[in-house]
Amino acid sequence: MGVLQLLKSQFLCHLMICYVFLVSGLIINLLQLCTLPLWLVSKQLARRINIRLAYCVSSQMVAALEWWSGTECTLYTDPKSYPLYGKENAIVVLNHSFEIDFLCGWTFCDRFGVLGSSKALAKKELAYVPIIGWMWYFLEIVFCKRKWEEDRRTVAQSLQNLRDYPENYWFLLYCEGTRFTPKKHQVSMQVAESKGLPKLKYHLLPRTKGFWVTVQNLRGTAAAVYDSTLNFRNNESPTLLGILNGKKYHADLYVRRIPLEMIPEDEAECAAWLHKLYQEKDSFQEHYTQTGCFPGPTVSPPRRPWSLINWLFWCCLLLYPLGLLLAQLFSSGSMLTILASVALCSAASLGVRWMIGQTEIDRSSNYGNKEVPLNKH
Numbered sequence: 001m002g003v004l005q006l007l008k009s010q011f012l013c014h015l016m017i018c019y020v021f022l023v024s025g026l027i028i029n030l031l032q033l034c035t036l037p038l039w040l041v042s043k044q045l046a047r048r049i050n051i052r053l054a055y056c057v058s059s060q061m062v063a064a065l066e067w068w069s070g071t072e073c074t075l076y077t078d079p080k081s082y083p084l085y086g087k088e089n090a091i092v093v094l095n096h097s098f099e100i101d102f103l104c105g106w107t108f109c110d111r112f113g114v115l116g117s118s119k120a121l122a123k124k125e126l127a128y129v130p131i132i133g134w135m136w137y138f139l140e141i142v143f144c145k146r147k148w149e150e151d152r153r154t155v156a157q158s159l160q161n162l163r164d165y166p167e168n169y170w171f172l173l174y175c176e177g178t179r180f181t182p183k184k185h186q187v188s189m190q191v192a193e194s195k196g197l198p199k200l201k202y203h204l205l206p207r208t209k210g211f212w213v214t215v216q217n218l219r220g221t222a223a224a225v226y227d228s229t230l231n232f233r234n235n236e237s238p239t240l241l242g243i244l245n246g247k248k249y250h251a252d253l254y255v256r257r258i259p260l261e262m263i264p265e266d267e268a269e270c271a272a273w274l275h276k277l278y279q280e281k282d283s284f285q286e287h288y289t290q291t292g293c294f295p296g297p298t299v300s301p302p303r304r305p306w307s308l309i310n311w312l313f314w315c316c317l318l319l320y321p322l323g324l325l326l327a328q329l330f331s332s333g334s335m336l337t338i339l340a341s342v343a344l345c346s347a348a349s350l351g352v353r354w355m356i357g358q359t360e361i362d363r364s365s366n367y368g369n370k371e372v373p374l375n376k377h
């Protein structure tokens with residue numbers, strides 16, 4: 001193990017990274033709060049400011065992936081579609097099987113210049129995660145309770161609000177609705193069987209209502225659906241803790257651009273279209289398992305320096321005063337102050353550990369775990 005790699009695995013380094021993320025994130029949340037009165041005067045200006053503020057937070061995680069861990073990302077896509085990426089609004093359909101799939105998504109967003117503005121249909125629980133969840137509120141991320149009766153109206157309304165968004169965005173949909181586990185796969189394949197649908201080997205059965213409502217409400221605003229299938233080389237299952245430890249992964253993303261006009265308007269036809277799409281995605285994953293790559297030409301869109309520059313800026317701004325504070329603390333010799341500071345640091349690192357826990361599949365929700373009575377279908 002080289003010196004740099006040894007350094008990256010040190011707990012002290014992780015503490016400093018988390019400290020910078022936590023303090024800068026809370027400062028950004030506070031600044032976002034200050035933009036509230038501006039919404040009343042100029043909604044579009046408030047949105048543009050929030051896009052840039054959000055970039056300061058999410059790009060830190062992108063920098064950790066790209067520059068700290070050195071993870072590489074290869075894009076498999078049609079060269080004719082490539083120039084359009086980042087130049088139009090799009091709905092992204094991505095498989096939900098990895099703990100850092102959202103982060104790989106963010107990396108591609110950054111490389112095509114839409115990181116600050118990008119959105120998702122996210123479960124409501126994520127809105128309460130400090131920093132990221134609070135930041136999403138100002139970005140107009142669409143939250144759902146995963147209870148269709150309650151979601152149908154609120155989700156449609158939130159999507160309508162995005163129709164006059166001032167900058168290009170990608171709207172991410174994990175149609176499976178939850179992360180892949182063997183148990184959830186088994187349950188969802190029972191549902192597939194009861195609906196007479198072919199079984200999927202690598203995906204859970206997609207939930208179709210969120211996709212339909214998104215396509216319908218963004219018609220005329222989004223130009224295309226980007227069907228995206230992600231996998232990692234060497235059968236790896238990357239984690240956020242792995243990234244913090246500086247572990248390098250290699251992500252492969254296969255993207256097909258499908259013009260929105262090609263998607264049926266009728267709900268049942270749209271659902272059938274999505275099921276067919278997932279059958280195709282399953283065959284791409286099978287191809288990847290057999291050959292170690294996706295079909296078609298590849299390109300590696302270069303990482304941009306902005307995420308690193310932003311990260312270094314926050315490190316300089318926040319680590320210097322921390323150093324001064326620590327020096328003062330120890331020179332004061334007050335045991336009580338030292339103990340209080342240690343307690344505060346421990347609480348903060350537990351908080352960050354809890355946030356990282358939100359990404360861990362072992363702590364995944366029970367959604368999609370329950371056996372569905374077969375006669376329901």
Ligand SMILES: CC/C=C\C/C=C\C/C=C\C/C=C\C/C=C\C/C=C\CCC(=O)SCCNC(=O)CCNC(=O)[C@H](O)C(C)(C)COP(=O)(O)OP(=O)(O)OC[C@H]1O[C@@H](n2cnc3c(N)ncnc32)[C@H](O)[C@@H]1OP(=O)(O)O
Pocket residue numbers: 085092094102104105106108109118119120121122123126144145146147148149151170171172173174175176177178187188191204205206207208209210211226228255368369372377
């Ligand atoms: C060039 C580069 C291109 C791309 C780069 C890639 C990516 C970058 C893009 C953007 C990045 C931007 C941001 C990313 C950042 C962060 C993202 C982070 C978080 C988001 C993650 C989440 O929170 S995922 C969870 C929330 N989202 C969803 O759930 C979406 C999918 N769900 C739906 O659409 C649902 O329909 C619903 C949520 C709208 C409603 O849920 P409900 O449970 O009420 O669903 P349904 O009505 O659908 O359920 C009943 C129907 O489902 C059938 N059923 C029952 N059991 C199952 C089962 N186990 N599996 C499947 N289906 C089941 C049941 O039979 C009913 O069927 P019907 O026929 O009656 O519909």
Ligand SMILES: CCCCCCCCCCCCCCCCCC(=O)OC[C@@H](O)COP(=O)(O)O
Pocket residue numbers: 017018021060061064096099102123126129132174177178179352355356358359363364365366367
């Ligand atoms: C600079 C680097 C700093 C790193 C340290 C700080 C880490 C803070 C991490 C906060 C991450 C919180 C955002 C998580 C987004 C996770 C998206 C996701 O994968 O959600 C799961 C849902 O889709 C489905 O949930 P389940 O039903 O599977 O349950």
